[in-house]
Amino acid sequence: MAERSFHHEIQSLRLGAGETFRGEGILAVTKALLQSGVSYVGGYQGAPVSHLMDVLVDAEDLLSELGIHIEACTNEAAAAAMLGASIAYPIRGAVTWKSVVGTNVASDALSNLASPGVIGGAMIIIGEDYGDGASVIQERSHAFAMKSSIWLLDPRPHLPAIVHMVEKGFELSEASHSPVMLDLRIKACHVTGEFETKDNRAAAFSRNAPLGKPAAFDYAKLSHPPSTFAHEIAKVTERMPAAQAFIREHKLNEWFAGDLADIGIVVQGGLYNSLMRALMRLDLADALGNTRIPIYCLNVTYPLVPEEVTAFCASKRAVLMVEEGTPDYIEQALGQILRKADLQTKLFGKDCLPQAGEYTSDVMVEGLAAFVEQAVPQGFDAGPARKIADALKHHRQTAAALLDAELPGRQPGFCTGCPERPVFSALKLAQKDVGPTHVSADIGCHSFGTLPPFSMGNSILGFGMSLASAAAVGPNLGRRPISVMGDGGFWHNGSITGVAGTLFNRGDGILVIMQNGYTSATGQQFMPSTIAEGRRAETPMNIEATLKVMGVKWLKTVRSYSVGTMKGVIKDAMTTTEKGLKVIIADGECQLARQRRVKSEDAAKVKAGERVIRVRYGVDDEVCSGDHSCIRLSGCPSLTIKPNPDPLRDDPVAAVINSCVGCGLCGEVAHAAVLCPSFWRAEVVQNPSRFDLWLDGWRNRLRGWLQAEAVS
Numbered sequence: 001m002a003e004r005s006f007h008h009e010i011q012s013l014r015l016g017a018g019e020t021f022r023g024e025g026i027l028a029v030t031k032a033l034l035q036s037g038v039s040y041v042g043g044y045q046g047a048p049v050s051h052l053m054d055v056l057v058d059a060e061d062l063l064s065e066l067g068i069h070i071e072a073c074t075n076e077a078a079a080a081a082m083l084g085a086s087i088a089y090p091i092r093g094a095v096t097w098k099s100v101v102g103t104n105v106a107s108d109a110l111s112n113l114a115s116p117g118v119i120g121g122a123m124i125i126i127g128e129d130y131g132d133g134a135s136v137i138q139e140r141s142h143a144f145a146m147k148s149s150i151w152l153l154d155p156r157p158h159l160p161a162i163v164h165m166v167e168k169g170f171e172l173s174e175a176s177h178s179p180v181m182l183d184l185r186i187k188a189c190h191v192t193g194e195f196e197t198k199d200n201r202a203a204a205f206s207r208n209a210p211l212g213k214p215a216a217f218d219y220a221k222l223s224h225p226p227s228t229f230a231h232e233i234a235k236v237t238e239r240m241p242a243a244q245a246f247i248r249e250h251k252l253n254e255w256f257a258g259d260l261a262d263i264g265i266v267v268q269g270g271l272y273n274s275l276m277r278a279l280m281r282l283d284l285a286d287a288l289g290n291t292r293i294p295i296y297c298l299n300v301t302y303p304l305v306p307e308e309v310t311a312f313c314a315s316k317r318a319v320l321m322v323e324e325g326t327p328d329y330i331e332q333a334l335g336q337i338l339r340k341a342d343l344q345t346k347l348f349g350k351d352c353l354p355q356a357g358e359y360t361s362d363v364m365v366e367g368l369a370a371f372v373e374q375a376v377p378q379g380f381d382a383g384p385a386r387k388i389a390d391a392l393k394h395h396r397q398t399a400a401a402l403l404d405a406e407l408p409g410r411q412p413g414f415c416t417g418c419p420e421r422p423v424f425s426a427l428k429l430a431q432k433d434v435g436p437t438h439v440s441a442d443i444g445c446h447s448f449g450t451l452p453p454f455s456m457g458n459s460i461l462g463f464g465m466s467l468a469s470a471a472a473v474g475p476n477l478g479r480r481p482i483s484v485m486g487d488g489g490f491w492h493n494g495s496i497t498g499v500a501g502t503l504f505n506r507g508d509g510i511l512v513i514m515q516n517g518y519t520s521a522t523g524q525q526f527m528p529s530t531i532a533e534g535r536r537a538e539t540p541m542n543i544e545a546t547l548k549v550m551g552v553k554w555l556k557t558v559r560s561y562s563v564g565t566m567k568g569v570i571k572d573a574m575t576t577t578e579k580g581l582k583v584i585i586a587d588g589e590c591q592l593a594r595q596r597r598v599k600s601e602d603a604a605k606v607k608a609g610e611r612v613i614r615v616r617y618g619v620d621d622e623v624c625s626g627d628h629s630c631i632r633l634s635g636c637p638s639l640t641i642k643p644n645p646d647p648l649r650d651d652p653v654a655a656v657i658n659s660c661v662g663c664g665l666c667g668e669v670a671h672a673a674v675l676c677p678s679f680w681r682a683e684v685v686q687n688p689s690r691f692d693l694w695l696d697g698w699r700n701r702l703r704g705w706l707q708a709e710a711v712s
C-alpha cells in the first residue's frame with residue numbers, strides 16, 4: 001500500500017542466528033526489535049522513519065506468528081500514550097515518530113510516561129529530521145530527553161552499532177526503570193550495511209500469550225500527585241545513577257585511540273561517520289576507522305557519565321566537542337564536569353564549529369582545522385590541515401560560482417497530475433476576483449502551494465493546525481481567512497484543534513480540506529478515511545459525515561480537478577452573508593497512489609485481452625500563442641516548452657511531455673481562466689473493441705477527405 005514495497009526486507013526479517021542482514025539502518029532497527037522480544041510496536045509515520053512502520057505493517061504475517069501487535073496511531077501523542085500504559089507490565093514496546101515535531105505532539109503523554117517508572121522496556125525510535133535534507137523546523141530533540149529523564153541513545157551510523165543499541169536500549173530501560181529514545185538522524189536511517197542476525201524472540205507475554213490479568217492497583221505508580229513528587233526524586237536519586245552504571249558497565253560509549261594523545265574529540269554517536277570522513281580528508285584518519293586524534297564517541301548522549309568524561313579528558317590539554325545544533329547542551333555539561341573535577345583541559349566546541357546547521361563533513365573539516373590550530377598537539381604541525389581546509393573551501397566557492405551562472409533553480413512542487421494543484425489554481429483565480437485574504441497553510445503535500453508558481457500562504461504551522469491558527473487572524477483581518485488542510489492533517493489533530501475550536505467559538509472562515517485518501521507526504525499510508533483496498537468497510541470514518549455531525553452547516557464537496565466549479569465555490573464561501581465555518585472538501589485521489597493502482601490494474605486487463613483506455617493531453621503547436629499562461633497557472637512538471645516548429649515564429653510553444661497522466665488540469669485551467677483553445681485530449685485504446693476499430697476507420701476516412709479538401 002505505501003510508497004514502496006518491502007518484500008525483500010520482510011524476507012530479511014525472518015533471518016535466524018548467524019545469518020547476514022543487508023539493508024538500510026532504519027530497517028535494521030525492525031529486525032533488532034524482533035530480536036529483542038517486543039510485544040507491540042506503534043507509531044506515526046514521518047520522514048525519516050516512515051519505512052519503519054511501513055515495513056512492519058507489510059510484515060503482518062510474521063508479526064502475528066510472533067504475537068506482536070502493531071498499531072498505526074492517529075498521531076504521535078497516541079503512540080506515546082501506548083508506552084505510558086504498557087510500562088506497568090513486563091512487556092516490551094517500541095513506538096516511532098519523526099522528531100522534533102512528532103515529539104512536540106507527543107509531549108503531554110511523554111511527560112506522563114516518564115514519571116511512574118518502567119517495568120517492561122519502553123523505547124521511542126525518533127527520526128531526527130535535522131539538517132540539509134529535513135522537512136520541518138530545526139530544533140533539537142535533546143531537550144525532551146533532559147527535561148523528562150528519558151535516556152537518549154545516539155548510535156554511530158553503523159548497522160551492528162545500531163542493532164546493538166536497540167537490544168541494549170531495552171535492557172537499559174528496564175535496569176534504570178526509565179524510557180529510552182533511540183535517536184536516528186537522516187543519515188543513520190539511510191546508511192546501508194550489514195550485521196549478523198540472531199533468532200527472533202517471541203515475548204513471554206503477547207497477543208499469543210496474554211497476561212490475563214491487569215497490573216495490581218498501585219497509586220504510587222500513577223503519574224498523579226502526590227506520587228509525582230516521589231517520581232521526581234526517584235529520577236535523580238535512583239534512575240539516573242542506575243542508567244549511568246549500566247552505560248559504563250556495558251561500555252555503550254566507545255573509545256578510539258590515536259597517537260595525538262594530548263588532545264581529543266568528544267562526538268555525538270550519530271555524527272561519528274561524518275567526523276571520520278572529515279578527519280580523513282585532513283589526513284588525520286584512514287578509511288578503516290584509524291584516527292590520529294583520540295575519540296570518545298557518545299552512543300548515549302543523555303545522561304553523560306562524568307567518570308568517563310574525566311577519564312578521557314584527564315590526560316589531554318584540549319578537547320573538541322562535536323555537537324550539532326543549538327543550544328550546546330552537551331558542551332555546557334562537559335564544561336561543568338571538567339570544572340567540578342578541577343581539570344584544566346581546554347574545552348573547544350561552538351567556537352570552532354557553527355552554532356547552527358548540519359555538521360556535514362565540509363563543515364567539520366573547517367572546524368577541525370580551527371581546533372588543531374588552536375589546540376597545538378605536541379609534535380604536530382597544523383599547517384597542512386589548514387592548507388587542505390582552505391583548498392577545499394576555495395574549490396567549493398569556485399564550483400558554486402560556476403554553477404550559479406549556469407544552472408536554473410529546480411524547485412520542488414506538486415507531482416504530475418496531483419489533485420491539489422488545481423485547487424491552488426482555483427484559489428489564485430478566485431482571489432483575483434474577490435481580492436486577497438490570509439491563506440493559512442498546513443503540513444502535507446499541499447504545503448507545496450507555498451512555492452512557485454502559486455506562492456500562496458501567509459503562515460504555515462504544525463501538522464493540522466492551519467484552521468486553529470486562523471482563529472487569531474480572522475477577527476483582526478476583517479476578511480475571511482482561507483485555511484488549507486489535508487485529510488491526513490484533519491485526522492492527526494485538525495478535526496479537534498481546528499474544526500471543533502472554530503465551531504465552539506462561532507468563528508467565521510473557510511477551510512479547504514484536500515481529500516486525497518492517504519497521508520501522501522509521508523509515503524501514502526492509510527488513515528481513518530482511506531477507502532482504497534476496501535478499507536471503507538473496515539473503518540467507516542468519513543470526513544464529510546464527521547463534519548456534519550460536528551455541526552458544520554456550509555459544506556461542499558467539489559471534484560478537485562474542476563477548476564471552474566472550485567473557483568465559484570471559493571468565491572461563494574468568501575462572499576456569502578452566512579456566518580460560521582465554511583468547509584470545502586476538495587476531492588481527488590493522490591495521483592501517485594492512483595497511478596500505482598491503475599498501472600497494475602491496467603496491465604492485468606491488457607494481459608487478459610480487455611479494453612483499456614489511457615487519456616493523454618497535448619498542445620496544438622499551431623494554435624499555441626506562446627504566452628505560457630497555462631504553465632504559470634499550473635506548474636505541472638509534464639507541461640513544459642519546446643522550440644516553435646513554425647519557422648515564422650520564434651516564441652517557444654507549450655508542450656506536454658510523456659509523463660502526462662491525463663488528469664486534464666491543463667485543459668481545465670485554460671478553460672477556467674478563459675485562456676486557451678490549444679489543448680487537445682486523446683484516448684489511447686488498448687485491445688480495441690470492434691466498435692473502436694469501426695469508429696477509427698471512419699475517423700481516418702474523414703481526416704483523409706478533409707486533408708484532400710484542404711490541399712485542393
Ligand SMILES: O=C(O)C(=O)Cc1c[nH]c2ccccc12
Nearest residue numbers: 045046047101102135443463522
Ligand atoms: O513526514 C514529514 O516530513 C512530516 O513533516 C509529517 C509529519 C508527521 N508527523 C508530524 C508532526 C508534526 C508536523 C509534521 C509531521
